[in-house]
Amino acid sequence: MRSGTQRSSLRRRVTRRAVAEQLLTVSGANRDVLRDAPKERTKQVAMGAVLLSTAAIAAVSASYALHLALHFWWPFAVLGGVAWGLVILNLDRWLVVSTPRLKTKLGTLAMALPRVLLAVLIGAVISTPLTLAVFSAEISTEVQVMAAEEEDAFNRQLDEDSRYAQIPAWEAQIQALQADIAQPVTDADVLDDPAVVDLQQRIDEAKTRYEAAAAAFQCENDGTCGTGDAGIGDVSREKQAERDRLQREWQDLQQQSEPAKAQVRQQLETEEIQKTADQEAQLADLQERSADASSDRRAEIAAHQAAVGDSDGILARLTALGRISDADPVLHAAHLLLFLFMTALECLPIIFKTMLALAPPSLYERLVSLEEExxxxxxxxxxxxxxxxxxxxxxxxxxxxxxxxxxxxxxxxxxxxxxxxxxxxxxxxxxxxxxxxxxxxxxxxxxxxxxxxxxxxxxxxxxxxxxxxxxxxxxxxxxxxxx
Missing domain, CATH: 3.90.20 (Hemagglutinin Ectodomain; Chain B)
Structure with a gap:
């Protein structure tokens, strides 16, 4: 049992030593100097761990950004994030290693200031996707609200667009023309013709006059009106003659009705052929204009829907975060603090190195200086x-x-x-x-x-x-x- 415990402890020590050696490589420490100053070893291992931590955070941030912005599949997004983390690790390592200590603190600060500014810029870029990930629920809700607002604005724009405002009227005209072309000349069309209407009116008037004359003759013959004498007399004969004349006039007009209707039908059919040709030309023109306008409208709607479908990117989420931050002071403060914290965390190695450069030189730095001399x-x-x-x-x-x-x-x-x-x-x-x-x-x-x-x-x-x-x-x- 004791031998197994010793072997386990030995393996842990070997593992820790191997990890420490890798962290020393990351920090860029001089191992020859650390042999003379073993107490400085812990500080350099901690610097390597800090550099590795910032690179890991950068990898996570880049993976989320690639999945969010470019819709990469998660394994490919993680591979891209790891590559970006290695780039950030190399860059942070260069910033830390290349920060010199000059003879004066002012000179050291002036030399370190551009590196600090570069680190702040890198930290801001890296911390942005992480901030979006923290507020993803609120941002998703606001993105949906923004999409609904854009949809309403787009629909209003379509309704007010002069290119598409005439489409309903054109469609109504097309339906009316199609119905008119499909319907041939009917009896109602013939009866509605002015000549037939006039003839029918004359027939009705002649019939009315005939019926009135026949009633007057019957009344005179019965003795119920007129002279009051029953039987046929001179007055009865006159009214009978008038009745017969009006009857013949009515019958003549009735005999003219059918030939007139036939003539009107023939005329209407001739006119219908020319009218149909004109209507077909008008129908083709209306259909073409309506089809072009409808096609443009559908294309614009499709483009808008594609844009709305892709509106869940980083830019849209940043806009949504800005809107909810402006509307909610508490969330604005939380967003600002989180952004600053993430940025400071990414800038920690170079800031820590700058602080060490402004402080009195440590034993490690003095030994490195002697080694260089x-x-x-x-x-x-x-x-x-x-x-x-x-x-x-x-x-x-x-x-x-x-x-x-x-x-x-x-x-x-x-x-x-x-x-x-x-x-x-x-x-x-x-x-x-x-x-x-x-x-x-x-x-x-x-x-x-x-x-x-x-x-x-x-x-x-x-x-x-x-x-x-x-x-x-x-x-x-x-x-x-x-x-």
Whole structure:
């Protein structure tokens, strides 16, 4: 049991040490310096943990933003959030590591201020999606209210739009035209014709007059009116004649009715053909205008519905949060405090590093400074040594070159002397041969006066050799034949 407990404790210590080493890597600490200052190790591990925490918060914020704004599937949104968290971790690590400590606090603050401002900007960007996530319920309600308001405004705009206001009237006209075209000429149309109406009116009037005349004749014949004498008399005969005339007139008019109706029907059918053609052209024009306007209206409605469907993004939610914050002071205060808290949390590493830079240097910082000075001194010494070695090598090479040049000059001088000696011997032999030839051709006295002796030539050559050691000098003996 005790052995298992010891192994478990050992594993925990190993795990903690491995995690601490990773956090030291994140914080950018110098492990060589930490070996000399082990108490500073905890502070650097805490700095790495803070950097890792801010990166984790950034990853969560980015995942929510990608899912909310771009409607990414959660696994892809999480992958994008992790990538963004690594970017923020790298950036925060650079801000922390690159914040220097200058000789004056004012200089340190001036150097750290741009980094702090950049950290505040990053914190504001990261904290915004988290703030929206905290107030998501209130924001969703307000987004629905905003969508309803936009829908009402859109409908009012459609109703007031002159392009679509005539669509109902056009549709009513289309229905009326279609019904009129589908209905042929009927008896009612014939009876409603003015000529038929006039003829029918005349028939009715003739019938009325005939019935009145027939009643007057019957009354006179019965003796109930008129003269009061029953039977047929002169007055009865007159009324009978009047009745018969009106009857014939009524019958004539009735006989004219059917031909007139037939003629009117034929005329109406002819007019109906032309009217139908005109109505069909008018119907086609109305249908085209109504279809175009209706298509534009449907397209605008579809675009509006698509916009309303996509109105649940970050911008809409920020607008909704602003509206409910303006309407509710308590929520406004809560929103502001939460936003500032999130931003400060994201800016914590660089703010903490700036505070350390403004405070007196810690042991770790002093050791790092000494380590940097030692590295600088070693570098200076190495560069100085390399310079001196290079200078020594250059001097040695120069001395060797001078020695080689001296040896070469001595060897050349010796070779030149040997060449001159050889030339002198050749010249002596030539002079002797020439003298012998001259002695054989002339007298000995003349030859002695005209020819210089060998000793004179050797003396002349020696004087010339002292004046020039160049074997190519043209004044050497034997270079030209005597005249």
């Amino acid at each position: 030692k590295v600088e001194q070693r570098m200076r010494l190495r560069l100085q040594t390399e310079y001196e070695e290079a200078e020594t090598l250059a001097r040695s090479a120069l001395t060797a070159a001078e020695a080689r040049a001296a040896r070469t000059l001595k060897a050349e001088s010796r070779a030149t002397g040997m060449v001159l000696d050889a030339q002198l011997d050749v010249t002596r032999d030539g002079v002797r041969r020439w003298r012998d030839e001259q002695l054989g051709a002339t007298s000995a006295g003349e030859v002695r006066e005209a020819t210089p002796s060998a000793d004179d030539l050797e003396s002349l050559y020696k004087n010339d050799r002292l004046g020039s050691e160049d074997p190519r000098d043209g004044r050497l003996a034997g270079s030209s034949a005597p005249a």
